[in-house]
């Protein structure tokens with residue numbers, strides 16, 4: 001038997017014809033002599049109408065009692081219906097059930113994050129996760145496309161290593177036949193070897209950091225893509241980063257509009273993102289953070305948050321009223337679900353209001369020389385509608401390999417790219433120290449053992465050249481593009497300090 005003749009996202013090409021689709025029951029509703037089944041098949045969602053008069057009594061009864069997430073295939077005629085999800089529906093004439101699912105744990109009612117994480121293996125089927133993973137697919141394809149069409153060669157760098165790239169405080173150690181090795185925090189040091197062979201190279205893979213902080217921006221295992229280029233300047237590197245990020249946005253806007261809509265992402269703002277991005281030095285960023293502009297911005301933000309809170313509270317009152325007046329159970333359920341949602345929106349607004357003056361205090365106490373923390377990045381990033389480069393950080397807060405600035409040895413030739421609208425850092429990059437003596441000095445200053453870096457130091461002895469690169473975090477980029485608050489949703493099986501199962 002041929003079960004799989006059509007995909008839901010191709011129904012437009014079959015209007016009026018009979019098709020068979022195979023998938024899972026997302027939800028169903030009975031209207032007496034007619035059933036409405038919403039089926040998802042991986043390509044989309046489709047409402048299927050079962051009229052009692054059109055099928056056998058046995059089948060009608062079987063379909064009527066099917067549980068959520070039952071798997072089945074149905075045959076029927078396609079017809080256009082603007083109101084229907086996806087724009088087409090199917091009038092069912094035949095059906096075959098593969099698995100009649102009972103008691104699917106994730107009901108349409110809202111659930112807490114912990115419950116959903118504990119059921120990640122099933123939650124992946126939810127509409128939001130489905131859309132997020134589709135966006136992720138495009139982002140990753142766009143990343144590879146960009147480098148493959150811009151003369152880069154892929155170099156796969158190792159995951160087991162003995163060289164820390166990004167500091168020793170967040171290394172995962174593993175026992176390697178009695179020796180201690182660690183999981184890679186970055187492919188960069190190896191990639192630099194590749195750049196001196198090919199000129200333009202990139203690596204792309206999972207990256208490991210023992211992050212003990214539970215923030216919305218940190219995973220312990222995340223995917224990072226890193227290009228590295230020989231004979232390049234800091235300005236050229238930033239232009240490369242700009243073109244790269246624009247190409248990702250373009251691909252997502254071309255391929256995932258319906259996913260972005262479903263996820264509630266700010267599509268209009270994404271469309272407006274063009275080069276050049278904003279450029280600030282670290283010192284200018286500090287001036288902004290400690291100056292009246294940030295204070296004023298935070299004040300305005302506070303006023304707007306307060307007014308949103310008032311709106312949300314009015315809406316809550318309205319919904320509570322609707323719920324108590326509702327006659328039908330499904331109306332009560334619908335209102336209850338909306339109440340849970342609005343309550344969580346209210347909690348989020350309150351949290352932001354509470355944190356706002358904290359930002360102001362933090363900003364007032366900021367001093368030149370400190371690294372920008374998550375909340376500093378948030379402020380700078382909130383104040384801009386396009387990504388912002390922050391360049392030339394104090395040497396002491398940055399990695400040992402970053403090149404000192406020629407005219408100001410206190411800062412390095414580096415940049416972070418902050419995504420706009422409060423998302424914060426998505427890229428970190430720099431020129432690399434290319435002088436043997438200076439690099440050795442930095443290694444000693446940091447208290448590392450030069451022996452561990454002998455091969456890396458060799459690159460500065462044999463044909464050293466000005467070179468640099470950067471790394472983009474895939475999950476943070478997806479969170480920004482989709483408006484998802486926490487990056488744990490932006491990878492199918494997230495790894496966090498307190499999450500390793502499933």
Ligand code: 4AD
Pocket residue numbers: 165166185186187188209211217218219220222224226227425426427428429430469470471472473474475476487
């Ligand atoms: O700024 P980072 O630490 O830079 C590097 O690792 C350099 N070696 C890259 C290079 O120059 N080749 O990390 C780069 C990016 C960050 O901007 C962020 O997007 C992401 O990686 N990132 C994380 N994403 C999720 N969870 C974490 N714990 C992350 N740490 C960094």
Ligand code: MG
Pocket residue numbers: 416425427428
């Ligand atoms: Mg960084």
